[in-house]
Amino acid sequence: MTGIKPQPGIMDIALYVGGKSTLEGVSDVIKLSSNENPFGPSPKAQDALVAAARDLHRYPSTDHASLRSAIAQVHGLQAENIICGVGSDEIIHFLCQAYVGAGDEVIHTEHGFAMYRISTLAAGGTPVEVAECDRRVDVDRILAAVTPATRLVFIANPANPTATFVPMDEITRLAEALPDHVILVLDGAYAEFEPGYDGGAQLAETRANVVMTRTFSKLYGLGGLRVGYGYADRAIIDVLNRIRGPFNLSGPALAAAEAAVLDHAFTEHCLAENARLRRWLREALLQAGVACDESHANFVLARFETSDEADAANAHLQSLGLIVRQVGGYKLPACLRITVGDETACQRVAEAITTFKKAQAA
Ligand SMILES: *Cc1c(COP(=O)(O)O)cnc(C)c1O
Numbered sequence: 001m002t003g004i005k006p007q008p009g010i011m012d013i014a015l016y017v018g019g020k021s022t023l024e025g026v027s028d029v030i031k032l033s034s035n036e037n038p039f040g041p042s043p044k045a046q047d048a049l050v051a052a053a054r055d056l057h058r059y060p061s062t063d064h065a066s067l068r069s070a071i072a073q074v075h076g077l078q079a080e081n082i083i084c085g086v087g088s089d090e091i092i093h094f095l096c097q098a099y100v101g102a103g104d105e106v107i108h109t110e111h112g113f114a115m116y117r118i119s120t121l122a123a124g125g126t127p128v129e130v131a132e133c134d135r136r137v138d139v140d141r142i143l144a145a146v147t148p149a150t151r152l153v154f155i156a157n158p159a160n161p162t163a164t165f166v167p168m169d170e171i172t173r174l175a176e177a178l179p180d181h182v183i184l185v186l187d188g189a190y191a192e193f194e195p196g197y198d199g200g201a202q203l204a205e206t207r208a209n210v211v212m213t214r215t216f217s218k219l220y221g222l223g224g225l226r227v228g229y230g231y232a233d234r235a236i237i238d239v240l241n242r243i244r245g246p247f248n249l250s251g252p253a254l255a256a257a258e259a260a261v262l263d264h265a266f267t268e269h270c271l272a273e274n275a276r277l278r279r280w281l282r283e284a285l286l287q288a289g290v291a292c293d294e295s296h297a298n299f300v301l302a303r304f305e306t307s308d309e310a311d312a313a314n315a316h317l318q319s320l321g322l323i324v325r326q327v328g329g330y331k332l333p334a335c336l337r338i339t340v341g342d343e344t345a346c347q348r349v350a351e352a353i354t355t356f357k358k359a360q361a362a
Contacts, residue, residue: 009121026321032339033325037221042266048259052252060251070258088213088228094240100125107153116154135162139174156187158296161337165296190297192219208233220260227257278340284350299339307333316356
């Protein structure tokens, strides 16, 4: 026994389990478990990364001015209201570190993203889980859970792992009804996949209590590099910058992200393929007798009859080299989350699940 012990809350954190990427004994695997871009990163981002290798002896930019200006230009944002992080995970972490301490509450929803709870506990705060309604975030239930101790409310919109979407008027209603000691964090990791949705950028621009987070890990295919950003009122950005490491993003990461966000043609191609294939994949699942909500992201949530059936379907998919995500940890044990891959991947998944359901019925 020693007197060494971590801060309260830390031992309550269950280690994050990422999407599987290999299967023992299977070489030809298709990974559909982490919502990665099936087309990879933009070729221009790859070139920028390679070019950045020449400057590896240099410390990177600390204010990220060039990347922030590219993001601002492409998304119509104010560059000085942006903070870049090591993935949007780091922005989530900064928010908890800056605004949450012992005795403070942080609201997340029933099927919400695991990082909200992890970062809350790491800061010594108390996660408060709010029920959803048919796998949809419910604004009134969130409002009913707010107390004087509430500091943050996290919502992913579109949501992961459900792929559902809360319309902007509901989000606005929530932002307006929250007491002014509460920050609403709109996690826009999948915002680009919902046509016409700005991720809550405008709301973050006009309201002092709204923060938007975005990532380069999904649409931009740069999960391996770790780049994300937050968008908020200058007062919040100023707070977060004080706890940000001065060199949190590497030079190659900054260069690749900038090239990626400026590559409109590649982005448009990925979005168009995703929209077409997610519709096709959902239809195929419904045809096979598997329930599936309309997807607003780059994955679908396949709902089986029972958790046993979902486990059996998962085993069948794995036997064919198809890796999807079990989401029991998100309180959806009868579901499998399937990333929308390229056309071949979607066809293989649809075929495998159709065969599986036929065998079940026989
Ligand atoms: C993937 C994902 C993120 C992105 O995390 P990064 O740290 O930017 O890779 C954030 N929120 C949700 C809901 C996600 O699914």
